Amino acid sequence: MLLRSLEGLGASFIKMGDYEKALPLYQEVAYLDKARYGSDSIPYAWSLRILNDIYWKLKSPKLAMHCFERSVWNFRNANYQRLVPVWEERMKAAKTQFASSPSELEKLIADRIFGTLGKIPDINFLNPGLYTGITDYSVHTANATSESEGSTDDGLANQLPWSRKRVAVLEPASTMWADPREEIKGIVVCVPGFGLHRRSFADLGESLASKGFIVASYDVRGFGAYTALKARDRIDLEKSLEDLDDSIIQLRKDFKGVPVFILGESMGGSIALQFCAHHPELVEGLIAAVPSEQRYRQWLTASKVLVGLITGSRKPIDVGPVVVSRATQKKDLRETWTSDPSSRFTATARELYGFKRFVSRNHSLARQVKDTPVLMFQGVHDLLIRPEGTISLFKAVACEDKDLMLIGKSEHLVFEEGQFDKNLLVSICDWMRNHSDEARVNNKEGANSKE
Incomplete structure (x- = not known):
């Protein structure tokens, strides 16, 4: 129970804003996660x-960046380890070999996952007993082997003195797709809609990768992998904007000269739109599907939220029946959503109020999107988001380089859960290629003017 208790207490201090008290707890959690799962593991990266969050709050940027960069490497390595066997099997089944050897294939995949990011040195300032005072973890426990994974650099894995049922987060912060057969044409950062998670873009990720795009899909705080992370399990769209900022800066650093596009759907479309208003220099274009805040039958949850705010209730409100039933009439898709353990359709009144406040800024921030090209989508048969809301939001975008596509047969989802068709895929690929060429020309002209 030790690690679980440390994590729970540390998360409580974070939620209270007491980062000084949270620091030694999470330093010890990180040390123990490294010991149990290995220095390259996902739990250690989380x-x-x-710790990156805590160090930033305590004004220690160098320590924060070291933790962040090492976690990025671990998460990317998890994607690399996932993709290598997939492409080894595909290469065996292919009639024409696209790599001369397994090592060449591994390099092609590494180039598309890591870019120029070399292996970040491990953290050297974590020590045992920073909170508990326990410094000897040499007691062997036979039942520790069931959860051990990853490298065991310090030899402590499987020798830890606790027996507990702790939910370790074994999913990375992002899921990436890349095709080693294709030249890199760009990077697409995907942001999922309310209730969904990064893997809801799996079909789109595979399809875009086959066209030469590296795709990185990120969970929003409070959803996906975050639901099992005590310090980040609350729905927090503001912090998610900051996470995107950090992640895209790192991508641009590791893939210099490669155009980056951000694609978001529904809630993710709102996040992507607001990101472009704040950080136009970080992306070459915005693709937003149904990003409007205008919903049908908002009163169905508004009254519950109001009561919850008045009473201070922390009881979760289940918005799943409303969201899922309005988003699609397809029985199989409804079942996929409701049975997916990574989906989340419950939220407290405070979280739903925060969500409402966030998306209510869409129109004002759309007026600040002046230089980022925008491609916006709306399903005509969407029963969750009002089409006139998306049209109004589109008109508010200040950039003259903008296009709106109304999809006649589409419901709420346009890109997630494989709800796009071949023509739509071709459209967004052509749009990104055109704007990649424009970005390269503009960058070249800017460089010449500086000379």
Whole structure:
């Protein structure tokens, strides 16, 4: 129970804003996660990501960046380890070999996952007993082997003195797709809609990768992998904007000269739109599907939220029946959503109020999108988001380089859960290629003017 208790207490201090008290707890959590799962593991990376938050709050930017960069490497390595066997099997089944050897294939995949990011040195300032005072973890426990994974650099894995049922987060912060057969044409950063998670873009990720795009899909705080992370399990769209900022800066650093596009759907479309208003220099274009805040039958949840705010209730409100039933009439898609353990359709009144406040800024921030090209989508048969809301939001976008596509047969989802068709895929690929060429020309002209 030790690690679980440390994590729970540390998360409580973070939620209270007491980062000084949270620091030694999460330093020890990170140390123990490294010992149990290995220095290259996902649980260790998540602990480092939380330490990154704490160090920023305590005004220690160098320590924060070290934790962040190491966590990025671990998460990317998890994607690399996932993709290598997939493409080894595809290469065996292919009639024509696209790599001369397994090592060449591994390099092609590494180039598309890591870019120029070399292996970040491990954190050297974590020590045992920073909170508990326990410094000897040499007691062997036979039942520790069931959860051990990853490298065991310090030899402590499987020798830890606790027996507990802790939900370790074994999913990375992002899921990436890349095709080693294709030249890199650009990077697409995907942001999922309310209730969904990064893997809801799996079909789109595979399809875009086959066209030469590297795709990185990120969970929003409070959804996907975050639901099992005590310090980040609350729905927080503001912090998600900051996460995107950090992640895209790192992508641009590791893939210099490669155009970056951000694609978001529904809630993710709102996040992507607001990101472009704040950080136009970080992306070459915005693709937003149904990003409007204008919903049908908003009163169905508004009254519950109001009561919850008045009473201070922390009881979760289940918006799943409303969201899922309005988003699609397809029985199989409804079942996929409701049975997916990574989906989340419950939220407290405070979280739903925060969500409402966030998306209510869409129109004012759309007027600040002046230089980023925009491609916006709306399903005509969407029963969740009002088409006139998306049209109004589109008109508010200040950039003259903007296009709106109304999809006649589409419901709420346009891109997630494989709801796009071949023609739509071709359209967004052509749009990104055109704007990649424009970005390269503009960058070249800018460089010449500086000379």
